[in-house]
Amino acid sequence: MTEIVCLMKTNWEKVLEATDQIIFDKKNEIKLCLVAILSRGHLLIEDVPGVGKTTLVQTLAKLLGMETSRIQFTSDLLPSDIIGNTIYDPEKKEFKFFQGPLFANLVLADELNRANPRTQSALLQAMEEGQVSSDRKTMSLPDPFFLIATQNPRHQTGTFPLPESQLDRFLLSLNLNYASPEAEMKIFKGMDPRKKMAGLFSLMSVEEIREQQDQVDNVFTSDLLIQFISKILIESRKKSDLYQALSTRTGLALTRAAKAWAFLDGRDHCLPEDVKSVAPAVLAHRLGGVDGVLDGYKKANDLLRNVEVPT
Amino acid sequence: MKAHFRIHPDYTSLIATLVVSSLLLISDVPNWAALSTVLFFIWRLLIEYFRWPTPSRWLTGFLSVIFLVATLYTFKSWIGKEVSACFLMILTSLKILELQEESEKSFLILLGFFLVSSKFLFSLDLIYVAIEIPMLLILIYNLLPTQFMSNNPWGRIQYVFKVIVLTIPLTAFLYVFFPRFTQKFIEVQGLQDKIGISGFSDSIQPGQVSQLAQSNELVFRAELMNEKISSEDLYWKGQILTESKGMLWKRGLLEISEEDPLPFAMADYKIILEPTGRRWLFFLDDTVSIKTENFKFQKTSGNVFFSVDNLSARSQYVGKVLKNQKPISDRDYNVLKSKLQATQKDPAILEIIKGFNGDNHDPDIFAKNLLHYYQSNHFYYTLRPGDQGDLQLIDFLLKSKKGFCEHYASSAALLFRAANIPSRVVVGYQGGVFNRNGRFWSVTQKDAHAWIEYLNSQKIWTRLDPTSAIAPLRLELGAQAYFNLNENEIQSLSKEELKKRLENSNFIEDVEFWFENINYKWNTWLLDYDLEKQKAWLEKYNMSLTSLSLIALVLSLLATALFQFLVDRKNKKTDYEILIEALNKALKKRELERLPTEGPLEWKNRLQIQSSIPQRSLDLLFEFIVSVGYKNKSIAISAEQRKIFFKIINEI
Numbered sequence: 001m002t003e004i005v006c007l008m009k010t011n012w013e014k015v016l017e018a019t020d021q022i023i024f025d026k027k028n029e030i031k032l033c034l035v036a037i038l039s040r041g042h043l044l045i046e047d048v049p050g051v052g053k054t055t056l057v058q059t060l061a062k063l064l065g066m067e068t069s070r071i072q073f074t075s076d077l078l079p080s081d082i083i084g085n086t087i088y089d090p091e092k093k094e095f096k097f098f099q100g101p102l103f104a105n106l107v108l109a110d111e112l113n114r115a116n117p118r119t120q121s122a123l124l125q126a127m128e129e130g131q132v133s134s135d136r137k138t139m140s141l142p143d144p145f146f147l148i149a150t151q152n153p154r155h156q157t158g159t160f161p162l163p164e165s166q167l168d169r170f171l172l173s174l175n176l177n178y179a180s181p182e183a184e185m186k187i188f189k190g191m192d193p194r195k196k197m198a199g200l201f202s203l204m205s206v207e208e209i210r211e212q213q214d215q216v217d218n219v220f221t222s223d224l225l226i227q228f229i230s231k232i233l234i235e236s237r238k239k240s241d242l243y244q245a246l247s248t249r250t251g252l253a254l255t256r257a258a259k260a261w262a263f264l265d266g267r268d269h270c271l272p273e274d275v276k277s278v279a280p281a282v283l284a285h286r287l288g289g290v291d292g293v294l295d296g297y298k299k300a301n302d303l304l305r306n307v308e309v310p311t
Numbered sequence: 312m313k314a315h316f317r318i319h320p321d322y323t324s325l326i327a328t329l330v331v332s333s334l335l336l337i338s339d340v341p342n343w344a345a346l347s348t349v350l351f352f353i354w355r356l357l358i359e360y361f362r363w364p365t366p367s368r369w370l371t372g373f374l375s376v377i378f379l380v381a382t383l384y385t386f387k388s389w390i391g392k393e394v395s396a397c398f399l400m401i402l403t404s405l406k407i408l409e410l411q412e413e414s415e416k417s418f419l420i421l422l423g424f425f426l427v428s429s430k431f432l433f434s435l436d437l438i439y440v441a442i443e444i445p446m447l448l449i450l451i452y453n454l455l456p457t458q459f460m461s462n463n464p465w466g467r468i469q470y471v472f473k474v475i476v477l478t479i480p481l482t483a484f485l486y487v488f489f490p491r492f493t494q495k496f497i498e499v500q501g502l503q504d505k506i507g508i509s510g511f512s513d514s515i516q517p518g519q520v521s522q523l524a525q526s527n528e529l530v531f532r533a534e535l536m537n538e539k540i541s542s543e544d545l546y547w548k549g550q551i552l553t554e555s556k557g558m559l560w561k562r563g564l565l566e567i568s569e570e571d572p573l574p575f576a577m578a579d580y581k582i583i584l585e586p587t588g589r590r591w592l593f594f595l596d597d598t599v600s601i602k603t604e605n606f607k608f609q610k611t612s613g614n615v616f617f618s619v620d621n622l623s624a625r626s627q628y629v630g631k632v633l634k635n636q637k638p639i640s641d642r643d644y645n646v647l648k649s650k651l652q653a654t655q656k657d658p659a660i661l662e663i664i665k666g667f668n669g670d671n672h673d674p675d676i677f678a679k680n681l682l683h684y685y686q687s688n689h690f691y692y693t694l695r696p697g698d699q700g701d702l703q704l705i706d707f708l709l710k711s712k713k714g715f716c717e718h719y720a721s722s723a724a725l726l727f728r729a730a731n732i733p734s735r736v737v738v739g740y741q742g743g744v745f746n747r748n749g750r751f752w753s754v755t756q757k758d759a760h761a762w763i764e765y766l767n768s769q770k771i772w773t774r775l776d777p778t779s780a781i782a783p784l785r786l787e788l789g790a791q792a793y794f795n796l797n798e799n800e801i802q803s804l805s806k807e808e809l810k811k812r813l814e815n816s817n818f819i820e821d822v823e824f825w826f827e828n829i830n831y832k833w834n835t836w837l838l839d840y841d842l843e844k845q846k847a848w849l850e851k852y853n854m855s856l857t858s859l860s861l862i863a864l865v866l867s868l869l870a871t872a873l874f875q876f877l878v879d880r881k882n883k884k885t886d887y888e889i890l891i892e893a894l895n896k897a898l899k900k901r902e903l904e905r906l907p908t909e910g911p912l913e914w915k916n917r918l919q920i921q922s923s924i925p926q927r928s929l930d931l932l933f934e935f936i937v938s939v940g941y942k943n944k945s946i947a948i949s950a951e952q953r954k955i956f957f958k959i960i961n962e963i
Contacts, residue, residue, distance in 0.1 A: 220942060220943040222940060222942070225941060268942075269937070269942045269943065270941065271910055271911060272910030273911075273913060304908075306908075307908060308907040309907070309909060311885075311887055311891045311905075311940075
């Protein structure tokens with residue numbers, strides 16, 4: 001097992017390095033994206049426009065050999081616009097389902113909170129079950145199915161905030177933030193990232209990803225580690241005046257993400273440090289709620305500072 | 312001279328508890344013991360205040376030996392709660408007097424537990440339970456080590472409550488299953504006569520009952536189970552006095568009845584007698600039998616019941632009333648008659664009798680005429696008849712004409728005898744205060760009363776209460792209410808008005824009733840569950856006391872073992888803990904111990920930067936720590952690795 005992990009590590013490392021060549025100074029965020037993919041979760045990015053969200057998604061899609069699609073959400077977008085439509089085919093004289101943009105390995109849902117709640121909730125089933133229903137028929141989405149949604153920070157006009165139930169379905173949330181001045185200067189000096197992207201080739205196949213998702217499941221979590229995760233949840237529930245009490249699903253998400261992080265670090269066992277690395281991203285949108293991801297990050301870090309690592 | 316030691320503030324609550332619990336016991340110990348205890352407390356107070364030196368241990372040790380001897384001399388015994396309470400009190404005060412060091416705390420706490428439980432054994436009273444529970448809490452609180460949750464007093468208090476709550480199941484278990492020991496076991500005769508207990512003595516003379524009736528002390532509580540017994544029947548007999556010497560009546564020789572008391576299933580009334588220190592029992596007229604487990608009793612020929620030993624603890628018994636008494640035997644009747652003939656008769660008295668009775672010989676008509684005589688001759692009922700120790704019958708009838716119930720009972724009995732009708736004086740209590748909430752009667756010394764019995768024409772002892780002729784209101788309203796009225800009120804208000812006034816209860820009275828009721832229920836509950844009940848209860852489940860004790864013993868041993876096992880398991884350190892502790896210990900000097908929120912890798916990184924431990928050693932150490940704590944256990948950890956780990960730690 002250890003050998004296999006070591007071998008695979010190089011592949012993921014390559015993905016990480018290649019992405020880092022295009023999006024400077026965001027290694028941690030890129031790694032978290034990979035964690036989301038490896039643990040079959042979805043990612044929520046909350047940010048202002050123009051910090052490289054789309055670039056990140058496209059780069060990853062290319063490197064991982066995934067089929068990608070992008071949905072720009074607007075307030076008049078309907079569920080059928082993302083799932084697909086049943087249309088009458090006059091030649092074959094039958095109704096035929098035309099798949100919408102959701103049928104892809106990697107879907108970028110841009111400005112999700114601009115869509116109306118009805119369309120937002122259409123995404124819900126897709127995210128949770130990996131399948132969609134249309135006209136009483138249920139269709140499976142491609143496997144792996146990975147959704148990256150971006151949302152504008154709250155208070156921007158024309159937004160419908162995502163309800164907590166939907167927020168909980170995202171495994172991780174990120175705040176890309178502006179690049180550092182040095183990184184920005186590097187961007188300005190360098191080539192247009194879109195052109196750079198054209199030169200990328202895929203480092204992995206979809207089958208490989210699927211196989212490695214299974215391997216992440218096998219990363220060992222000891223009792224001590226589980227105790228640590230449970231302590232984090234309990235701490236949030238004890239101080240329910242400060243934090244939103246965390247659900248059991250959150251604990252599950254934390255475990256999965258920590259396993260993926262350990263896997264990316266080339267280990268077959270999970271350490272408290274793995275939990276600490278992923279915890280802010282896992283907890284931010286859950287603790288932040290309507291106050292947004294940035295606020296959630298502060299709260300998550302605050303919470304973690306008070307949780308002791310069990311011995 | 313010893314260096315001065317001021318009592319540490321930590322001791323305040325403990326010492327306060329000890330002082331209060333000692334003072335609570337004062338009424339139960341001889342005066343000299345109470346006095347010396349108070350003196351020692353004052354001495355200690357002066358030491359604190361004027362910063363005097365504390366007395367040497369030789370002195371206090373010597374004093375405790377002296378007091379031990381004094382205690383044994385007073386009680387002539389070394390078993391019994393009075394003896395132990397007395398010595399405990401002295402010992403506690405001496406210990407507080409010489410208090411100097413921290414290590415004496417546990418001894419003081421131990422004394423405290425004994426003191427608190429002694430008072431409870433003495434009284435069984437709910438009010439003491441209420442006072443003693445906080446004291447118990449304080450003692451347990453003090454039992455916790457000082458370092459334990461030292462910065463969290465609230466946490467300590469919570470812990471104490473937890474301890475108490477955890478003891479409840481075991482206490483309940485013991486209460487139900489631990490064999491009741493009979494009263495005898497904890498009752499050893501001490502100085503009951505000395506201890507402030509009032510009540511009747513074996514004789515009665517004018518002025519005695521009225522003195523008793525000034526006191527409000529509770530004598531007993533009674534519950535009527537038979538609805539046929541009305542409040543007018545509540546003549547609680549105590550003593551039957553047969554021998555007279557002028558107006559002074561004495562208990563004659565009583566024949567102990569050989570026959571066993573009649574067994575009965577349904578009791579008519581239940582009495583919970585406060586400790587009197589005497590052998591009297593109180594029972595209703597026509598009581599044929601009583602039943603109890605608290606003491607041994609005897610029955611005399613005249614259906615009078617006595618406890619075999621003096622009663623110094625609260626005791627409970629039930630009684631059976633049977634109307635239609637049989638007439639006394641001819642032999643007894645002849646004895647009584649011959650006694651009457653032997654007594655000298657004052658011609659003046661005979662003259663008076665002739666005046667109201669004529670030549671009548673029927674006892675019942677004589678009784679009626681006698682009552683009429685009292686009524687029509689301006690006799691006067693008073694609680695304060697003045698000092699009349701050697702009052703003569705003739706003086707009472709012709710001159711003073713005022714008295715309390717004992718005067719009338721005494722004179723009536725004498726007049727009966729002068730008319731050749733056998734009679735005797737009965738002392739006891741009449742009525743009581745009915746508790747509406749608990750439906751029981753509280754009888755106090757205020758209800759002390761005396762009346763007579765005479766042999767009627769059918770040769771049956773018949774009750775006659777002369778007071779009913781002179782002060783009928785005393786009987787109708789009850790002593791408590793009657794003595795609260797002043798003379799004007801008695802004269803001016805009609806009976807209906809008086810009764811109406813009494814019916815208007817006030818709030819304080821309600822609260823008193825309420826508290827009385829709770830206290831009564833508590834006492835009954837404690838006393839009711841006696842050995843017999845316990846046995847009956849066990850028999851229902853086919854268990855004998857012995858087998859149950861055995862089962863209980865085995866179960867408790869098992870429970871202890873299980874508890875120990877669980878504690879051990881809980882406290883057993885995991886491998887990981889041992890490793891972390893070992894490394895922490897090694898790094899303590901350099902202050903590089905693991906921070907509570909630090910994971911192993913973070914710790915390792917910090918050590919890499921801040922310590923001079925070689926990288927290779929660090930790698931090995933943490934490799935081992937991580938594999939013990941976080942790696943799959945199916946990969947066995949070799950003893951070799953362990954050895955290396957501790958070797959590296961030793962090198963550090």
